[in-house]
Amino acid sequence: MEHIDKRKKIVIMFSIMAALLFAALNQTIVGTALPTIISELGGIEYFSWVFTIFMLASSITAVLVGRLSDTYGRKPFILIGIGIFSIGSFLCGISDTIIQLILYRAIQGFGGGMIMSTSFTAVGDLFSPRERGKWQGLLSSVFGLASVFGPTLGGYIVDHYDWHWVFWIFLPFGIVAFLMILILFPTVEKQSKEPVDYLGSLFITLTIVPLLLSFTWAGKQYDWVSPQIIGLFAVSLIALAVFISIEKKAKSPVLPLEMFKTKVFTVSNIIGFFLGAGMFGSIMYMPMFIQGVMGTSATKSGFVMMPMTLSMVAGSAISGQLITKTGKYKKLALFGLLVMITGMISMFFMDTGTTNTTAVLNMILVGAGLGISFPIFTLTVQNAVAHRLLGTATSSVQLFRQLGGTIGVAIMGSIMNARMKDYFAEESAKLSVNTETAPLMQKLAGTLSDPQVLLNHEALKAIQGKIPPSMMEMFNSMLHLLRESLSYALSGVFLTGACVIGFAWILTLFFLDEIPLRKTNKTESEETTGELSAAAKE
Structure with a gap:
């Protein structure tokens, strides 16, 4: 596919971007809408599961499909992925319980893993490592654009319409993406009769x-x-x-262990693991801070998040162009991670008095750093392996990154819950109450001890309307304490994320080698022994 006419390559890339945009929009639209969905369905204790199950399913699918697509081609898997993802999106919209939503998100994850894996691998089929930088950056920009419109639209829908439309609104776009891939994407014959592992x-x-x-x-x-x-x-x-x-x-291993003998491959995946942990573990909880601590509506929350994703789009595009132009990536990766760390440390200092402007500035830093560094480690892995292992290598990047994200969300969710519970219990015990108001105070504390109430502004107004005028001051004090508790809990999450990304920066500085980006998909070792690129080995 590397020798296809340039004009046709651009058309094929357009169809790939359409498929990726469909998956990304359906994934990112959930972010700002989920607090409202959780408040209606209940089960905030399963909040992280809505993200965890998607990443779990997509991680497993990506690594399995990566190896199969090296043999059978990318086209059938991206088509199947779009189909499964569409079914999962429809089912998510008819969920009646949080458990149903989690199960249907798993179906989405299976389809999403196929789409993500084959989309980024197809770039490697079409372009040499030296040319891939700008195209990987553009694909990341597509995901970034979805991150701009998705959360904003998601917040608008739950504020003005039924939340089910969050999952249904882009289904027609899925049909268009499916037809574009079916018609435009070239069919590749099976390369060998290797058995499935x-x-x-x-x-x-x-x-x-x-x-x-x-x-x-x-x-x-x-x-x-x-x-x-x-x-x-x-x-x-x-x-x-x-x-x-x-x-x-195994004759045809699903994850060839020989790849881990290459230092660049191994180090890049470890960095990707920590990058995923820091990114998903911190950013996924940002809408909760904006809506729960700052009291911003779901719609406005989407607008507050928008500058972060716009800076991520700009960072990805600029980073990709610089890599293609210079053939260098290490200094750029270090700079991007450092910018991201700075943004996360700034988020650590946010509290109940933080304004939308301050939150936006902090998230611009995080988005820019993420956009600069995120595509680089996919490129380094692809450049370090022979083309026959391209799909497997690309899916390994997603596997380690999403494993990190899943573990990061889970661990940081535990950190948030533990810090919030301890802070609320300690501070609420300091509030002075008399004998008459003690029973009502105890009942109020039980009602407001759950951060779920902060995410549903309508429910909060309903509770406030039932409070006697004599207890209104106590109610406001408890509400403020709850916001402080959530702020304290989330600050721990953001600081943990900064430390994790800091570790990724150290790994990049001391262990990631910068090897020349090839100008063709053919490697010297591939032409002779078919083994990994000798240039990438120690």
Whole structure:
């Protein structure tokens, strides 16, 4: 596909961007709408699961589809992915409970994993590593644009219409994307008769699922040292050992272990893991701060988040152009991560008195840093492996990044819940009450101890309307305390995210080698032995 006419390549890229935009819009529109959805469906304790299950499903799918697409081509998987994602989106819109929403988000995740994996891999099919920078940047920009319009539209819908339309509004766009891919994307014949690695696929799934469940449940449903959590870790470790044993013998391994012998490949994926943990673990909780602590409506929350995503789009586009022009990436990655750290540390200092302007400035820093650094580590991995492993390598980037994101959301959710509970209990005990108001005070504390009430402004007004005038001052004090508690809890989340990204910066500085970006998809080792690029090895 590298030698296809340039004009046709652009048309193909347009169809890929359309498919990616469809998936991204449906994914990002949930962010600002979810607090309102949770307030109606209930179950804030499952808040992180709505994100976790999507990343879990998409992570597993991406790594499995990456290997299969190297053999069967990208087209069938991106079409199947669009179909599954569309079904999942429709089902999410008819959810009656939080459990149903989580299950249907899993279906979305399966389709999303296929779309994301094949979209970014197709760029590697069409362009050499040196040319890929600007196109990877454009794909990231497409996702960034979806992040601009998605949250804003999501907030507007839940403020003015039924929340179900959050999941339905872009379904017609999915049909258009499906037809464009079907007509425009070239069909590639099966490259070889390699057998499917069913056992490897099974055991990598058995490794990932218990691992993520253990991090999600620990500290919430079960103690960290409970038999359930220890058992899940044990299952994951045993499955990992079996998986490694299988992959060493498999004729066509789902995740070839030989790739990890390449330093750039391994280091880039580890950095991607921490980047995902810091990014998802912090940014996913930002709408909760804006709506719950600052008291901004869902619609305005989308506008407050918009500058961050616009700066991410600009950062991705500029970063991609610079990489293509210079062929260098390490200094750019270090700069982007440093900008992101600065933004997250600024978010740590936000409190109940923070204005929308301050929040916007902080998020612009985070978005710009993310946009500059995010596409780079996909490019470094693709440049380090032979073209025959392109799909597998690209999906590994998504696997490690989303594993980091899933674990990050889970751990930071635990941090938020623990800090909020401790702060609220400690500070509410200091409030002075008399014998007459003590029972009502206790009842009020029980009602307002759940941050869910802060995310539904209509419900909060309803509660306020039932409070006797004599208790209004106490109610306002409790409400302010709840906002302070949530602010304190989320500041811990943002600081943790900054530390995680800081570790990624250190890894980039000391361990990521800068190797020349190839000007063709053919490598010297691929032409002779078919092994990994010698230039990328130690």
